[in-house]
Amino acid sequence: METQETYNKFLEIAKKYKHFCPLVYNHVHIGTTNAKSYCCVAKGNEITRNKKLTDYWNSEIVNKDRADMLSNSPKGKLKECTICWDEEEIGAKSYRHLAIERYDLNENDSTKDEVLKLIENVEAVEQGNEVPHMPTSYDIKFGNLCNLKCPSCNPDNSSQIYKEIKENKKIFNEIDNEHYYLTTENDFKWIENKEWWKVFEEATATPTKLYRFKSTGGEPLLNKSLITYLKKLITDGKAKDIKLNLVTNGIKISKDLLVNVLNKFKRCSLTISIDGTNKEYEYLRFPGKWKVLDGNVKQGYKLDIKNVKFMIHPTLSAMNILSILQVYEYALGVGTLKDPNVGNREFSKISSFAMAWDPEHICITNLLNDNMKTKVIDYYNNYIDRFEKSYPFAKKRVKEEYISQFKDIIKLVKRAKADPVYIQKFVKYIKIIDSIRNISFEKSCPKEYHLFKEYFE
Secondary structure, eight states, X not given: OOHHHHHHHHHHHHHHSTTOOTHHHHEEEEOTTSOEESSSSSOOBGGGGGSOHHHHHXXXXXXXXXXXXXXXXXXXXXXXXXXXXXXXXTTOOOHHHHHHHTTOGGGTOOOHHHHHHHHHHHXXXXXXXXXXXXXXXXXXXXXXXXXXXXXXXXXXXOHHHHHHHHHTHHHHHHHHTTTTOOOOGGGGOGGGOHHHHHHHHHHTSTTTOOOEEEEOSSOGGGOHHHHHHHHHHHHTTOGGGOEEEEEEOSTTOOHHHHHHTGGGSSEEEEEEOOOOSHHHHHHHTTTOXXXXXXXXXXXXXXXXXXXXXXXXXXXXXXXXXXXXXXXXHHHHHHTTSSOTTTOOOOTTBOOOOEEOOSSGGGOGGGTOOHHHHHHHHHHHHHHHHHHHHSOXXXXXXXXXHHHHHHHHHHHHXXXXXXXXXXXXXXXXXXXXXXXXXTOOHHHHSHHHHHHTHHHHO
């Protein structure tokens, strides 16, 4: 079967089943406590943390979900996938959409064999059978070790937040004892288990083959287990066939890592989480320093490494609802460092933004009242008008993608309903972290503070 024919067959599947997501058939996400789920935005099940990867992949519940997804009935909208369904309901691009776009031949992002295995897994489910292939794509969080305390994060994904909450448990629990719940520290050490590695390496061995590998955190560049594994893939001669995606806060990027590790993979998308610039960045990615982050990004550009593509991925919350636009401007500016009149590269492109649905008390859909919504929508519409006329050096396609993302944010804002419970939690949370960390939301994020000022008075 030719590559184009294979791709067309995949497209037929995506069109035939209106709830279809390829990740349910070829991908596994493993969280910091070894809990497994369909992807990084899908809800996981804690009972899976002690289940072997191979047992989970063809478990009764997973097989049922795969079959339900192909039913074209309401049960095809899996409950684990609520975030995607909510985003699609308002017409925004979801993570499911992005997963389907992976197989766009024009993006040169997938191999024929990878797509064939995915198709064969779907066909097996159509026939009522178990899938014949193990996942060809993984997203693994190697524990919660991290050097930052981002307000949009939680103790399961940041050892620094874990420590902060442990030291101030009572006041954090008064805000939300579920989001700030502390699991036992031993639950993050599963990656040291030799049996886990044995099962994983057997699952990713030929003929299944590993095509895509993603890791977030915690902070992946701090994790010795991850770096050791990446070097092993290089030594074993497998790295050249693997598309790698590391989502990092960018503080620990080094020339040695870029040149001698990441550049050895077929392609590495180094996705850097940046939620603001300058003082906004230092509040939202505390205690990160903008000067350090900016220097690391620009160093990566100047090295011009063939197989490493820098991307920027912001997270949208109440704390950067207006200033997030500066991140898009920064991405365009970095991409033209060598020649601002050309702009022929998409270095540091923003392919999408993440929505901070959790914790719910910083989510914009729970905090904006009607007056605030009008102000934000007017702000974005005025910005879009200026943006379309600005940045003559930027690629038309990139500008159009950014404007599409701005319009998605407007859709989310329109959906917002101010909830008194979350408003109270939001104000209390800001006051707590400002006091503990000796920082100031008012001074660091003045646009957002002014927007929400009435809540703080």
